[in-house]
Amino acid sequence: MLFLIRRRxxxxxxxxxxxxxxxxxxxxRNKGLRTLTRNYSCKVGELDLVMVAGDGTLVFxxxxxxxxxxxxxxEATITPAKRQRVARAARHFLAVHKIEDRPLRFDVVTLxxxxxGPPEIRHFENAFVP
Numbered sequence: 001m002l003f004l005i006r007r008r009x010x011x012x013x014x015x016x017x018x019x020x021x022x023x024x025x026x027x028x029r030n031k032g033l034r035t036l037t038r039n040y041s042c043k044v045g046e047l048d049l050v051m052v053a054g055d056g057t058l059v060f061x062x063x064x065x066x067x068x069x070x071x072x073x074x075e076a077t078i079t080p081a082k083r084q085r086v087a088r089a090a091r092h093f094l095a096v097h098k099i100e101d102r103p104l105r106f107d108v109v110t111l112x113x114x115x116x117g118p119p120e121i122r123h124f125e126n127a128f129v130p
């Protein structure tokens with residue numbers, strides 16, 4: 001069964017990305033985070049996941065899903081320009097929802113599907129500070 005799913009995912013990058021975001025969200029919920037919103041989009045950028053940690057910290061999550069790491073580590077794809085776009089989108093989210101004086105952090109979660117075996121998920125808390 002996983003073989004058929006894997007083949008479909010490897011043939012459709014959009015499907016792979018959506019699948020990876022759902023898996024990463026489930027992974028984070030199992031770690032105790034609550035989902036506020038998915039795929040928040042505004043004129044300045046996009047946020048894959050906005051979650052709340054158990055201590056009330058607002059967590060902006062960038063999810064990266066790849067078939068493999070043949071071109072380098074997945075987390076290396078979070079460029080300074082991408083960090084700026086995520087930070088701008090986070091500021092927009094905070095302004096629109098009138099959220100002030102709340103601890104925040106920016107996490108990166110990577111999922112590597114691989115050719116066989118279970119997918120590998122890596123969570124980088126406080127991956128960057130804008």
